[in-house]
Structures are given as C-alpha cells and as structure tokens.
Amino acid sequence: MVKQLYINGEWRNAQSGHTFDVINPADESVIATVAAAQPEDVSAAVAAARQAFDEGPWPQLSGAERAHYLRGIANVIRQRLPEIARLEVADNGKPLPEAEWDIEDTAGTFDFYADLAEAMDQAEEEVVELPDDRFTSRVEKEPVGVVGAIIPWNFPMLMASWKVAPALAAGCTVVLKPSEVTPLTALILAEIADEVQLPAGVLNVITGTGPEAGAPLSDHPDVDKLAFTGSVATGSAVMQAAAKNIKAVSLELGGKSPFIIFDDASVDAAVEWILFGIFWNQGEVCSATSRVLVHENLYERLLARLLEETAKITIGPGLEPGVLLGPLVNRTQYEKVLAAIGRGVEEGATLLCGGKRPAAFAKGYYLEPTIFADVDESSWIWKEEIFGPVVCIKSFFDEAEAVRLANDSRFGLAAAVMSNDKARCQRVSRRLRAGIVWVNCSQPTFTQAPWGGFKQSGIGRELGRWGLESYREVKQITEYVSDEPWGWYLKP
Template identity: 35%
Template sequence: MYQDFELYIGGAWAAAMNGATKQVFDPATEEEIGKIADAGPDDLARALSAAAQGFEIWRRTGTWDRAAKIRRVADLIRERVDTIARVMSIETGKPLAEAVGETNGAADQFEWYSEETKRIYGQIIGSRTAESRLSVIYQPVGVVAAFSAWNFPALLPARKIAAALAAGCSVIVKPASEAPGSCGAIVQACHDAGIPAGVVNFVTGNSSMIARHLISSPVVRKVSVTGSVPVGKQILHLAADGVKKVSMELGGHGPVIVFDDADAEQAAAVCAATKFRNCGQVCISPTRFYVHENSYEAFAAKFAEVARSIKLGRGLDEGVQMGPMANARGLDTIKTMVADAVDKGADVLAGGNVPSEFNRGFYFEPTVLGRVPDDALVMNEEPFGPIAPLATFTEYDDVIRRANSLPFGLAGYVFTSNLGNATRASEDLEVGMVGVNEMLLATAEAPFGGIKESGMGREGGSLGIHDYLEPKYVKMKL
C-alpha cells in the first residue's frame, strides 16, 4: 500500500538510509496494512539541506508561476480523489463519503492559496518629510517544519503546505504515523505539478525525535503543528530556544448552547450529525451540550434517536455512517469517561458500550449521556470520540460562565432564533470560531484556529498566509 510513499526528500522518494520501517494498522480490523519509512537523523539532515536549497529557488520564483503550480496541485488532487479517499478510509476507518469530502477540501486549500499567492500586499506609509519614503513589504519566513494529526490526514497537511508554498516558503511535512498515505499522495501531487525539488519534503517516523531534530536546527524558521494541547506545549518549548515563529491548532472542548427559543428537535438533529462525524474525532467537534431546561427533554430524545439510528462498520462498506475510532488508547479513554459520568449520576440515553457485533477493531457505539454534572471527566477533558454529554441551564450568565470555564478556546456553537442571544453569545464565548445555528465551520476561505490553550495563529482564509510571512519596514531617503 505504501510502496510509493517512503521519504520524499530533494524531489525523490527513497527508503530511510538505515532501512528502518514502522507498521501501519487498519483500525477496523487491527491488521497491518503496510509499512512506512522510519527516518533517522541522517535522513532529517538531508531533508533540512534540501529544504534550504529549495527555499532559495522558490522564494525567487515569480508569483504567477508559483500560483500556477499550486493550482495544478489542486487539480491533481481532484483527479485522484477516489484513490486518495480510499487510502484515507482504510487508514482512519472513516466512511468513504467523509474521506472523499476531506480530499476535496484539501484540494480547496491549494486552489485558495494559489489565488492568495498573487495577493500578498505591502503598505505605503505617508512620510513626515518630502525627501523620505516609508513602506512595508512581506517576505517568506523561510523553511517550515509542519506537523499534522491523524484525524484529518489530508486536510491538515494541505492547509500548511499550501499556505507555505503561497508565501514562498519551503516545507518539511511530518504526517501522523497512523495515517500517512493521504499526505503522501498530496506530496506526490506537488511533485507532479512541477514544484521544484527541495521545496516540499516528506518524512515519517518517530514524532518526538523528528520534532526535536527539525525544530532545533537553525535552518527551520517556522513551525506549524496540529495536535493535542500537551504536544503543542512541548513543541512551543522546543521552538522557544531558537525563537522560531510558531502557529498551532490544538485541542478543544466545544461548548454548545441551545436556548429555549431554538427549535429543539432540529438543533438536536444537527448536533448529533456533527457530533458523530469522523467518530467524534474532530478538534472542533461539539463536545459539551448546554440545553435550556425548557427544551431539554425534546432535545435529548431527538439526539438519542439519531444516535441509535447510525450504522457502524468499516468505512469502505456500503451505507456505513460511522467507522471505528483510530486507535486503542482513544477507545480506552472513551470507556473511562462513560463509566465516570455514570458513576457521577449521568443517564445513558443511547449507546455506552462496545458494540457486540464487532469482535475486532476499535468500535464504540454513538453514545449520549443525559444530565451530566459539571465535575464529570467528560465535561472537563476533551472527549475525542463518539460521546455526547448533555447538561441543562436556565440563566444566560451561568451558561456563559460554564462554557468559558475551561482553558480551551477553539470553537463554540449557539442555537437560537433570537438575534440578541445570537449576538451576545457569539461575542461572549471565549473561542476562536463560533457557529450560530450552524456547525460546519471549516472552509478554505475562512480563518481556522483558537485562543487560550487551543492554540495561536490561523490557518485558511486571507489571514492564514500571514503566519508564513515576515513584514519588513523600509525607510528610504531620496
């Protein structure tokens, strides 16, 4: 399966210099589906050298030429969408339809940034004196080390690679070892689109070792990471020694506020469909549901009904709506959270168990927990899986306080038919993104990112390219 995806360094695919490999497993069957190269220090040294040389070429490539090549990457990804999506579904367990949607979303990133390439605008500042000219120009930051997660293995690296290329940077991308194939396919599309050798490099292997080696190198001037909060903090520490520019999109614990003026059943149907997408393994997944007491019974009943109707199975199988979780450690965490919530008095409204029809794979039933107390583990730590805890509220100030009580601030959601509630809540929630009567936030043309411990910087939209640029002020005396 991975015969074409080894290490991609300096414009060519090759095995690790020491021949080391790592296994990749299908989460639906727990069987090995292939091996990937396990990069060593010598491989990383080659990648750094190649990226440094590639940067000098790419930064001097004309913007229209860069734009054309980046747009060609988008076209190639769309042409290969079925192949890429199939690999992704096998690696992650997600339904094939979701994998197709994600692959097209990855292509959108390259299309968007192909256009942004030509719109890196500077600034002219009015001078105090007639003989002086003041201006600001933007220049690429340099070599980028990009680390992405396994839950969206095409979209996440695409956001980083496309923005870096648009800015004129070279990049070394390190995908998650659980699901490297779709990222490898994107790198192959970059190669086939004519991106020069050394501009895009792809390494796989031990995440901690690779991060330490790349970030400690003076060649790398920018670090981009999507991952958990603990991983983000470790990378921030590593980057501090070299005063590297860092952007990171980390975990969240998305609060959802359902006011009593909303259509409770309609809101529940939207929330349930979003909650169980990608088996709940989504950084902006709705994960804490605060429902007004007057609407709770109708909301809870509809949410549980939708959860019970979801068809589980292998992502490639017909009609499957939710696949397995990506790994055993995530499954163990969900089991612990359900048991803790029940011990603290929560009601199990749907699911709550490993489904009996699957004797292999990391499956867990779509689970809805009712009247979950605020001190339950699931209300305080990100439940990266198919579990939805419901709680009630009556007062606006109280629910805002509870929604903002955690150190996370990625996304939040509001359901209401009242413009006042919509405006106040969207402004008062301490998050980087808010959906009002809407939950599908991610799109190429909008900025994606969080505040507090959920990260810094933005990916996507016209803001996303700025994390890969440095402003330079120029004062000229005539």
C-alpha cells in the first residue's frame, strides 16, 4: 500500500501516480512505498496552507488555543514513542536508544513551543517612546504566513519539530517536505496532526525529491518563508529561490566543527566527548566535532586511548541491543564517505583505524569508525564536511595556534574546547567564530537555547525563543492622538 501525501487534512496520492521506495540501510530491503509529489502536488499543498492562513481560524486563535493542539501532538508522540522510534531506526539506521532520545526530544519541542504560545497571550504591549506627544506607537508581532519547511535525513522527526512546532506556535501554516531518504516519521507527524484535529491546511506533508518537490516549494510565490536544514549547496539554491520573491529565509547548513583539547584535560573525558562528538548518529551530524585539535603534550597519549576505546564500539543493525554505530543512511552517502576516506589516504593523512566495511556485514551500509591522525590543515578532509563516522586529528603548540586552526574554516556552526582552566575556556570560547560553543563537552543540544551558525553554516537561529521569533513579523502601529489639526496642507 502506497503511503500518501497529506494535503488540506486529506490523504492523497500524487496526482501523477508516481511513487518511490524507502530503503532500510541495515539490510537494503524496501520497507515502504511512498507517493512522489510533483509540482502540481506542491501547488495544492501551498494553496491549502495559504487558504488556512488567510481565511482559516489558525492565525486568529489565542496562544493558549494553539498550545492545546501542540500539547496534543506531544502527548500522542509520547504514547507512540516505541513504534515511532523503531520506524526511525528502520528508515535512518541509527541505534534504537538514539532514536528514542530523538523522539522524546521531538515531543519536548512541541511542549516547549506550547509554553511559548501561551506566554504570548500574557505578553505586555510594547510601547515605543516618541519625541512627539501628539502620537503614540506600539509594536505588535504577527505570524509570517505560509512556511515552506525542508528537512534533512539525519534527524528526521526531530528536525521536523524544530520547524513545525515554532511555526504553528506563532500562528503560521506549514508545508513540510521531508527528505525522500527518510520520509516515514514525517508522515507519522501528519497522522498525529490529523488525530488531534489540527484544522485542515495548517500542516501539509509532501514527500518527494528535491528537484520535483523541494525546488517547486522554494520557488512558490505564495510561500512567505522558507526554513531549510541541509547542505550548503542546496541551502544556496534555496536562498536564491527565496530571493526571487524576497521571501524570509532561515538556513541551517553544514559544519566542520573544531574541538580543542588542552594538555590539562582528563584523557578519559576527552576521549568520551571525542567519541560522542563524531560517532553519535554515525557522524551524520551537521555540528559533529570532526576536527580535533590536541595539545602536543597530550597528543600521543590521547591517540592511544582513543584507539583503544574506538575498537570497543559495537557496530550493527540499530535494533540490536548494545549497538552504538548503525549503518549510514543510504548507498549514496556510504559511497561519498568511502570516497572521502580514500582522498584522505591519498593526501597523506595517517589512517589509524577504520575506513572500510566491517567484515561481518555483506549487506547494509556499514562503515568502521575511522580516525585520521597528523592531518594537514590544507587537506580536503580537514576542510570539507564528510558527514560520516570519520574524525581528523591534529596537534597544536599553543592557544593562539589552536584558535587560528579552529577558525580557519568557511563553516562556523559549532566548536568545543576542553580544559580544566575555566578562564582559558571562557577566553577561547569568545574567540571561536561559531554559533554554538561547548565547554568540556560536545554535542548536547537543548530546546531552550539558540541553534545556528556563522559564515557558510547558515542564517538565523532555531530553538528557544529565537526559533519562535523567526516565524513572526514585527509591525509598528502609530496613531495620531491629538485633537489639533495636522495643518500641513489644510491650514486651521
């Protein structure tokens, strides 16, 4: 049975009848067949969202009323968490404990934005002080309108919540386009929206490829804002599409995040956070700390301990107990990562471990955790995002060199620093050119804090109150309150 598109509160086949298969990366089997949206389906979804925003009740509801729906979505997600997490594993490949964490965070994101929606009702009116007492001025905030949300395949349902929850809280309507690689939990989100009786057209989910569904959504003149997470190349195309109609845009793009480890750090703590920073989610993480800079006094000792612990990582299907590294998401990504590893070897970096398929697996997109040492700062693997379980390690001499190496990148999503010297951590944190800086850790992400990057890592911020504000417009309302005639043309 074909999984359908969700448009205007209805389940529909693609008008063309086109479909595509969804593949389990653990064994390369087909787990679902899904409708493949074409431009005409995108237009139908946008029209539904447009009508729901312009004529429907959603933007006029109070924050508390919208919060009721958001909490309803969160509650159903939690009720169905085991089922959704297992589906995420089958679709994406990640280990089950990671998927369970993601889905719980997804529910938490809807709850968080429900709280912010309620708080909007209690917000005090913002009055602007003017130099002329014949006028008053106040500021109001309104939903931006119809949102086109395009999400990646590495955290499918969680990334959907990062866009859908704040957009709905703000009073926007949404057309969600998940990656064609991992579309299944986005369709579950549509099921849940339907179950809680979200008004028709407020959330629409269209599955399909980037060229056939993502590009028409980006180009559509009735979309008021584009929210995209994915690669720099696709983000650039989304930004160009937004420029045609001067749409609002937020972009969360790639990264090549540095992790600076000073010689007073605990070796065990450093190894733990290096592993978590690059092998969590198979390294398919935009913020992964994939460039590790280690003080030369600690370098050899840390490498030895890192190799020892990396060898203990259990690889296998995500549903098997104890697995910490599942398969990469699909064949295309698997081959890209293998090619990157080959390039690193050609460039002369020292391959300490990994770089190949584990012998135990004839099928599935499995890859051993891979460590390169003594990586030259001019090499491709040091500069470019690999998006897999591959870490590059280099030594540094002093703080100044570490900061220079860390900042020498076209990316600026995240960075990390580890030291027992708190003053040094604060000093280095301020100097790192990144939107997210972790101190004595790597990768923890909280819904309450802003998320986004500098440079080519993106524009705008998600999460926290900043995520909500990106879906609101600021309106000035100025009133003439004097009884005196203005008298510019008509003299009193």
